[in-house]
Amino acid sequence: MELRIRKSEKTGETLYCGKHSSGLRIFIVPKPEYSGSYAIFGTDYGSVESDFIVPGETEVTHVPDGIAHYLEHKMFDQPDGSNVFDKFSKYGGSANAFTSFNITAYLFSATANFEENLATLLDYVQSPYYTDETVQKEQGIIGQEIRMYDDTPGWQLFFNFINCLYNSHPVKKEIAGTVESIAKITPEYLYKCYTTFYNLSNMALVIVGNVDVDSAVKVIEDGIKNNEPFTEPIGRVHPDEAAEIAERYHERKMAVSAPMFMLGWKDNDVPKSGSELLKKNLEITILLRMLFGRGSDIYQKLYNEGLINNTFDTDYTMQKDYAFTTIDGESPDPERVYDTILDEVDKVAKNGLSETDFELAKKVMWGKYIRSHNDIETYASTMLQLQFMDIDYFNFYDVYKTVTFDDVKARFKEHFRRDRSALSVIKPM
Amino acid sequence: MKVVRINDNVSLRYIEMDKLKTTSVSVFIHRPLTDADASYNALLPMVLKSGTELCPDRAAIAKYLDNLYGASMGVATMKCGEDQVMYFDAETISDKYAPEGEPLVADLLRLLMSVLFAPKAAGGAFDEKTTEIEKKNAINKILAFINDKRQYASTRCQQETARGTAFAINRLGDEKRINEITAARLYEYYRSIITSSVIDIYICGSTDIDQAAAAVREYTDKLEFTAAQLPKTDILSRPDGDIHQVKEEMDVAQGKLAMGFITNTRPTDPDYDALVVFNSVFGAGAHSKLFNNVREKLSLAYYAASQLERFKGMIVVNAGIEFENFQKAYDETLVQLEEIRKGNISEHEFTSSKIAIINNYKSFYDDQRAMASTNMMNRVAGNERTVEEMTAAIEKVTVEDVVAVSKKLQLDTSYFLKGKEAE
Numbered sequence: 058m059e060l061r062i063r064k065s066e067k068t069g070e071t072l073y074c075g076k077h078s079s080g081l082r083i084f085i086v087p088k089p090e091y092s093g094s095y096a097i098f099g100t101d102y103g104s105v106e107s108d109f110i111v112p113g114e115t116e117v118t119h120v121p122d123g124i125a126h127y128l129e130h131k132m133f134d135q136p137d138g139s140n141v142f143d144k145f146s147k148y149g150g151s152a153n154a155f156t157s158f159n160i161t162a163y164l165f166s167a168t169a170n171f172e173e174n175l176a177t178l179l180d181y182v183q184s185p186y187y188t189d190e191t192v193q194k195e196q197g198i199i200g201q202e203i204r205m206y207d208d209t210p211g212w213q214l215f216f217n218f219i220n221c222l223y224n225s226h227p228v229k230k231e232i233a234g235t236v237e238s239i240a241k242i243t244p245e246y247l248y249k250c251y252t253t254f255y256n257l258s259n260m261a262l263v264i265v266g267n268v269d270v271d272s273a274v275k276v277i278e279d280g281i282k283n284n285e286p287f288t289e290p291i292g293r294v295h296p297d298e299a300a301e302i303a304e305r306y307h308e309r310k311m312a313v314s315a316p317m318f319m320l321g322w323k324d325n326d327v328p329k330s331g332s333e334l335l336k337k338n339l340e341i342t343i344l345l346r347m348l349f350g351r352g353s354d355i356y357q358k359l360y361n362e363g364l365i366n367n368t369f370d371t372d373y374t375m376q377k378d379y380a381f382t383t384i385d386g387e388s389p390d391p392e393r394v395y396d397t398i399l400d401e402v403d404k405v406a407k408n409g410l411s412e413t414d415f416e417l418a419k420k421v422m423w424g425k426y427i428r429s430h431n432d433i434e435t436y437a438s439t440m441l442q443l444q445f446m447d448i449d450y451f452n453f454y455d456v457y458k459t460v461t462f463d464d465v466k467a468r469f470k471e472h473f474r475r476d477r478s479a480l481s482v483i484k485p486m
Numbered sequence: 487m488k489v490v491r492i493n494d495n496v497s498l499r500y501i502e503m504d505k506l507k508t509t510s511v512s513v514f515i516h517r518p519l520t521d522a523d524a525s526y527n528a529l530l531p532m533v534l535k536s537g538t539e540l541c542p543d544r545a546a547i548a549k550y551l552d553n554l555y556g557a558s559m560g561v562a563t564m565k566c567g568e569d570q571v572m573y574f575d576a577e578t579i580s581d582k583y584a585p586e587g588e589p590l591v592a593d594l595l596r597l598l599m600s601v602l603f604a605p606k607a608a609g610g611a612f613d614e615k616t617t618e619i620e621k622k623n624a625i626n627k628i629l630a631f632i633n634d635k636r637q638y639a640s641t642r643c644q645q646e647t648a649r650g651t652a653f654a655i656n657r658l659g660d661e662k663r664i665n666e667i668t669a670a671r672l673y674e675y676y677r678s679i680i681t682s683s684v685i686d687i688y689i690c691g692s693t694d695i696d697q698a699a700a701a702v703r704e705y706t707d708k709l710e711f712t713a714a715q716l717p718k719t720d721i722l723s724r725p726d727g728d729i730h731q732v733k734e735e736m737d738v739a740q741g742k743l744a745m746g747f748i749t750n751t752r753p754t755d756p757d758y759d760a761l762v763v764f765n766s767v768f769g770a771g772a773h774s775k776l777f778n779n780v781r782e783k784l785s786l787a788y789y790a791a792s793q794l795e796r797f798k799g800m801i802v803v804n805a806g807i808e809f810e811n812f813q814k815a816y817d818e819t820l821v822q823l824e825e826i827r828k829g830n831i832s833e834h835e836f837t838s839s840k841i842a843i844i845n846n847y848k849s850f851y852d853d854q855r856a857m858a859s860t861n862m863m864n865r866v867a868g869n870e871r872t873v874e875e876m877t878a879a880i881e882k883v884t885v886e887d888v889v890a891v892s893k894k895l896q897l898d899t900s901y902f903l904k905g906k907e908a909e
Contacts, residue, residue, distance in 0.1 A: 068507070068583075090505040092851035140782070142772035146838030149845045152772070168848035169841075197785030204740035205788055205806050208635050312737040314629035352548030360544065361615075366623045387626060417552050424555030427579045431506045433852065486737050 058278055060085070060270070063451055068430055072451050073270050077277070080258025080286030084440055085273055086265040088433065094171045094266030095433040098182050099162035101261075101445045102254035104234075105227040110292025111253050117294050120250060121241040123199075123234015126156040128247050130195050132163065136186040141177070150174035158228050159376050160442060161254075166434060171268050172276050179262075179280030185251045187244035196239060203233050210313045214385065214483050217307040218319040221479035222381055224303045225296040258286035261444055265437040295378065300325050301476070308482045318391035320398065320480040322472055324380035331447030335456045338375050339422060340468040341382060343460065345371040346418035347410060348402065348473075349384060355401045364394050377446055382472070395480045402473050410469060415462045426453055487861070490699045492706055494713040495683060498699055501690040501857050507583055509591045509691025510854040511598055513574040514862050516684045518717040519565055519652045525659030526675045528627075529667060531561035531572045532620040534676075537606035537613060540597060550597060554578050554590050559597065565657040566866040567719025567797025574598060575855065580692050591693045595701050603680065603705035607673050617669035625665070628658045632736070635903065636789075639742035640804045643901040644795060646732050647746030648722060653798045681711045686862055690854035716866055721799030722898075724748045730899040735906050741809040745819055746899035747801045749794075751891060753867035758796070759879040760887035765794040766839035767831055767888060768822065769803055773838035775822040780805055786815050797867060801895065809904050816900065826892045831885055840880055847877050 769776035769792030780790035
């Protein structure tokens with residue numbers, strides 16, 4: 058397997074990348090001066106895929122909600138009855154896994170025995186083993202995980218917000234499913250999902266840190282099990298999502314100290330290519346900074362009126378087929394925060410954006426990009442997530458430099474529309 | 487690490503780490519944790535970072551930071567045992583990555599020194615409006631304690647285990663006392679402590695340390711300091727009597743069990759490192775007894791873990807469970823402790839624990855904030871050691887050491903957060 062070497066002058070980073078004959082995409086960023094190393098092995102598969110068409114089949118397969126997450130838990134059981142954590146522990150690897158809307162990933166960090174840990178990672182993620190008994194055992198554990206989220210106000214706030222924005226897109230559903238939906242999960246369903254989404258042509262491996270590229274490649278080549286790459290894409294069946302939002306407002310009471318809010322805008326623009334996606338991401342992130350950053354007029358107004366505090370934050374969530382901005386925080390009066398923000402955005406629409414603010418926000422984006430290479434864990438998982446969207450993170454600068462004030466002005470008009478906005482609130486009991 | 491003594495109280499430590507693309511500056515101001523002052527120490531950093539002679543208000547500070555390519559600055563008040571620490575944290579991309587060759591680190595340090603030593607004040611008081619806003623924010627923080635139920639239960643159990651000692655005082659202060667603080671009183675307090683507290687400044691990344699020291703002196707040379715000591719904490723000892731039982735109710739879907747154990751071990755004791763390994767075997771990670779029994783074997787919880795509070799000498803176990811499983815999880819925790827006491831520690835559990843701890847220690851080398859705070863906390867604990875020394879000490883621990891230290895543990899407090907309907 059030949060890897061291509063790419064060097065970035067601006068960041069001083071070197072990337073080795075390539076594709077194995079199994080279809081697995083590989084990315085290695087050696088950082089010899091680091092003490093730690095990190096590997097993340099992920100599949101382009103998350104909680105949104107409850108209906109899909111296996112390549113070669115014509116019928117839609119329907120599986121219970123929460124199965125991607127359940128499958129992630131069950132990957133840790135091994136055919137010989139051993140537990141994967143034990144193997145990592147032996148080599149000093151600190152292992153973990155996560156499931157999001159669009160990704161399931163298995164990872165470890167280590168400061169020694171990188172090759173042994175990597176071999177363990179490759180081996181267990183390619184060794185599905187599900188029985189009625191082991192599947193049953195997990196009901197209690199995941200049941201408690203779901204309960205924990207039930208009591209996590211920030212999580213509830215977020216899901217209620219997404220449910221305001223979306224009418225039928227499966228991003229509406231809880232990642233872990235519900236106690237009822239996971240009760241329906243069987244070994245057969247798990248195997249079906251596994252053979253579909255864990256085909257190596259649907260997966261990628263990213264390694265960052267103190268690693269020797271040649272020995273890592275050898276471990277990878279030895280560790281990849283037989284796999285016929287799919288020649289056609291997996292059919293991902295998502296219902297058509299209307300452009301309109303589902304609900305303007307959602308309120309819930311929980312045991313919290315102060316009202317919490319999350320507001321934001323639904324983004325219906327679906328660019329075709331990875332670089333267009335990255336560009337859109339930059340435009341929106343720059344706008345969030347210009348409009349609502351700590352130095353902005355809107356932030357200062359809300360802060361000085363006591364309507365928001367330090368918990369105020371903005372974010373942009375973006376995938377290929379859905380995206381939205383969020384603004385969240387605590388406030389004695391969430392409705393007033395929402396109204397003020399929409400009114401202020403209207404004023405900006407009338408009076409125009411400031412080019413000085415644009416330059417400053419763009420500067421901040423550059424600092425963020427440089428900083429993102431520091432932490433090997435964030436670096437690697439960002440690379441993994443972006444490459445499933447066909448975004449080339451190493452090429453950031455080439456896209457970054459093309460973002461103009463005019464682009465941002467156009468994006469502002471397109472995104473911050475009153476009728477695409479919603480507000481979710483958690484109020485104290 | 488290079489140490490520059492600026493004066494009796496203020497020191498500057500430089501940890502060179504240019505493999506990272508950033509440079510961080512951390513400042514720690516140490517104060518004894520007391521009822522009278524805790525609220526002042528909680529509020530003060532929030533007011534200080536709202537306006538300085540260099541940048542008069544929050545918007546100006548935000549723009550200043552944005553101009554340094556989005557540098558960050560944050561404040562917090564934490565506690566290391568009964569040392570209440572005001573923490574200022576700032577970070578910028580290193581000068582070598584500044585597109586126009588700007589002196590980013592020097593500019594960031596100047597802002598931080600201005601926050602510490604030249605805050606915006608007039609007529610013997612901080613800005614009235616700023617103080618009032620930040621008082622509200624400080625109170626919100628106190629009240630927000632209930633929002634994270636896992637953290638809440640674990641902290642409440644710590645407080646109950648340390649009942650009657652200064653450790654039980656909330657590091658965030660209390661609502662009534664914060665309400666009583668005025669802009670003038672807070673300024674007076676600031677003036678009294680800024681020259682009479684140990685202040686640690688850490689720069690981690692890449693900078694010219696002599697220039698940095700000169701930049702600090704520019705501010706400190708104008709002030710008169712009176713020598714101060716780091717506040718010390720003594721460990722708990724278990725009072726006679728039954729297990730202290732605490733039950734609380736809240737509108738929650740999941741119950742939170744917490745158990746407070748007294749370790750009878752100081753961070754300076756020769757068996758302290760054995761205690762660290764014990765804690766890992768007991769409940770710190772996927773190799774631990776609590777994870778494998780409370781979670782994996784009995785399926786009672788998604789998380790079941792133990793956490794060491796070294797300064798005060800306690801270990802708190804916590805787990806999220808169904809309300810009716812309280813006794814089961816409680817009993818199983820004690821069974822697992824008993825297993826360790828009997829010496830039933832597998833080779834796997836033992837080596838995995840040591841490796842996990844060492845792995846964690848070594849990861850500090852890639853983390854600027856961890857390097858700074860590890861050094862600071864070791865000094866507060868009276869046990870300044872390098873990461874190499876910490877690692878070597880863990881390597882020396884034997885199974886017998888772990889068994890011996892486990893026998894010193896005493897269960898003190900049983901805490902349960904349950905739902906309102908449940909009974």
